[in-house]
Amino acid sequence: MRRPHAKPAAGPHPAGSPRSPTRPGWAHRPGRTSCSRRPDRTAPSPRRKRTSGEQTPGDAVDAFEEAIVLIKLLSGGGPPVTYRGDHYRVNRIEPAPVAAPPVWTGSVGPKSLAATGRVADGWIPGHGADWLSERYRTSRPIIDEAAASAGRDPSEIRTVFNFPGRITDRPLPTTRDRDGRWLGGSAGQWIEELTGAVLEHGASGFTLFSAGHGAPDLTLLARWAREIVPSVREAIAKSAPPPPAPPGSTRSSAGSAR
Known part of the structure; x- marks a missing residue:
């Protein structure tokens, strides 16, 4: 091409x-x-005069x-x-x-968030914001409204969250700081939190990065991959509704089709 x-x-x-x-x-x-x-928009919008090569944020x-x-x-x-x-x-x-x-964006401002809703396939909230953050609560509706206005199903624009956190051997008394940012916790606390993010907040995936953007912690990554990820997937699968029964069959109380 x-x-x-x-x-x-x-x-x-x-x-x-x-x-x-x-x-x-x-x-x-x-x-x-x-x-x-x-x-x-049915015609080019008027643009202010500016010097050659100058580009506005818009x-x-x-x-x-x-x-x-x-x-x-x-x-x-x-x-x-x-x-x-x-x-x-x-x-x-x-x-x-x-x-x-698929085209994913890290849009932050309202204009680029709306563009994401109209034409992109996914969104990664900036600044390590997660599903309980103010950034997510105020930004995602802009994406959804723009998608609907463009004739799209807002659920087509998936959200993946990237954030840091530590995995501890014992549960922590609190897993978030005063600003509501995720700190981490035991494997069980991670599993509960991420499963809830998928089932209750529509998260499509997660990316773990080292706190302070430092070098990858191989022990952290190993525990994430071996202990947390499989368990979250299993918990989500168990929460999925059962497939519909074949036409003409009835489903018993034990869930078997006859």
């Missing part, structure tokens, strides 16, 4: 350019048209969103793609035959 040539937009889109209400810029494949940055987020859209358009095979965005433009580029990998 040829690499798309990207360049800043030189000005307003040509008159009559097709635009759709859900993604940035516009793109065309035979039988397929996409994008606009905002649901109510411009950076817009370019970020266009890039995600373009990556997906140029993947998965199909007819050539023509794309006209404010930041990237390609003309009749043949997509790669393989599907695009």
Whole structure:
């Protein structure tokens, strides 16, 4: 696949350019048209005058969103793609035959969080924030609202949490500090906490890193992999509802189908 040539937009889109209400810029494949940055956007928004090469934080987020859209358009095979965005433009580029990998972001600000909801596949909260943090409680609704406005199911945007913590031999009297940040605890406390994060808060995964961003603690990683991860998976599997009974069968109180 040829690499798309990207360049800043030189000005307003040509008159009559097709635009759709859900993604940035516009793109065309035979039988397929996409994008606009905002649901109510039908024309390029006015931009303040600025020196050549200057980019505002808002411009950076817009370019970020266009890039995600373009990556997906140029993947998965199909007819050539023509794309006209404010930041990237390609003309009749043949997509790669393989599907695009899932796109995850570490968005923090409201504008980039909304972009995540519209076009990304997953989100990793910044600053080691977990499912009980204020950052998560105030940020995730922005993603969900933007996803719904773009016609997506908000549950499609998965959340993976990355955070530090120590694994102790004995249970700790408290597993969180005064600010509510996770400190760690015994293997049992870890298992209970992570299982609850999945079942009660919709967590899709976890990444453990060393406290203080220091060198990996091999003992910590070994205990995490051998004691905690398998037990969390087992607990989640046990909590999953049983599969539906085959048509025409009845399920006994012991759970066997007849």
